[in-house]
Amino acid sequence: MSLQTALSGLLSAQTGLNTTSNDLANASTTAYKSQTALFEDVYPANATNTPGIGTATEGISTDLTQGNLTSTGNSLDAAIQGNGYFVVSNKGSNQYTRDGAFQLSTSGQLETLNGASVLGYSSTNGVLGSTLGAITINTGAVPANASKNLGVTLNLNSGDTQIPSTTAFNASDPSTYSESTSVVTYDSLGNANRVQLYLVQNQPATTGATPNWTVYAQPQLANGTTVGSPQTLTTLGFSSTGALTSGNPATLNVNWGNGAAASNVAFNFSGTTLAAQNFAVAGVTNDGYAPGSYTGSSISSDGSIEATYSNGQTVSAGKIALANFINPEGLTPVTGNLYSISNTSGQAVVNTPGNGLAGTLSGGSLESSNASTSSLLVSLIQYQQAYQANTSVIQTEQQDSQRLVQI
Secondary structure, rough: HHHHHHHHHHHHHHHHHHHHHHHHHHOOOOOOOOEEEEEEEEOOOOOOOOOEEEEEEEEEEEEOOOEEEEOOOOOOOOEEEEOEEEEEEOOOEEEEOOOOOOEEEEOOOEEOOOOOOOEEEEEOOOOEEEOEOEEEEOOOEEEOOOOOOEEEEEEEOOOOOOOOOOOOOOOOOOOOOEEEEEEEOOOOOEEEEEEEEEEEEEEOOOOOOOOEEEEEEEEOOOOOEEEEOOOHHHEEEEEOOOOOEEEEEEEEOOOOOOOOEEEEEEOOOOEEEEOOOHHHHHHEEEOOOOEEEEEEEOOOOEEEEEEOOOOOEEEEEEEEEEEEEHHHHEEEOOOOOEOOOOOOOOEEEOOOOOOOOOEEEEEEEEEEOOOOOHHHHHHHHHHHHHHHHHHHHHHHHHHHHHHHHOO
């Protein structure tokens, strides 16, 4: 009986050694969760007042404590702060991981280093989808977008020279206008053309009245060549307090003549004021841009993936999904820092980061292993001593058996 008891202790010590050795081997594995072998005592069935007959492995417990976050400098890396697992599609089935070391495939699909697709909700024209699937980032070129809306906020100086109505506007004669400025206007080919704006403070017909301002527009190609003649864009009216009251918005029609499509550009002068102040352009907005190439991506705390391009544009590719479980300890670990659902884990509850029970993400970081090397070395010594002790019992039992045979 003692031989059987010692053998059970030997097997349990071996299980402990295997578990501890595996933790030590994964001390540097991203997001690894350390495990502990649990044991139970064994007694003869229906027996009372008898010694136990050894031990058996009760199970393997996983420590789900979050590991430290380490900055990597890789904008595609992401660490989960709080609860949740990334959802990945691996060989046709959904699996789960805390390892956020991601990369892009040749087609721009977000995936793990082992090639599993990272799942989330794709974004199309800024609208987030509702179906869980692979996320693809456009790593190619972004086409040009012709300017359709220009916002120009001006601080006009009421002290500027007022131009009599009898004075004909002439772009080459500064005495015929009060101020000038220009704004970039992109055509359908992405050329950064300009529109020169000439601002004329008109002399009021009535002495003491608040003057209005006529705005002339002269389109120019990117090389400086003027397109057609100056156009009267609008006349801006103001209240006695200098607030804009009329003339807004205005539309400029331009046939660039450079192979690009004709443009209809809406100018919005909202916020423009008239006061005893220096002339200034307070703000410009432009919905057009030149073509651009992919420069990189970043992951936000809410799981948003933003792709950036050389033309300054930022495009949302979607949001990464996180899964939670009623009993995450019941997940089954598989090779590759992955987990699969088991009967005891419950089904995945999927949300975007920051919603429900899902934690948030830290972009450019990875979660370290939570295995403590110092504690594991102590456990390793304890299991080695238990193994040696049980080996000694078996050896003693063998020697006793040999003596019995010799008698």
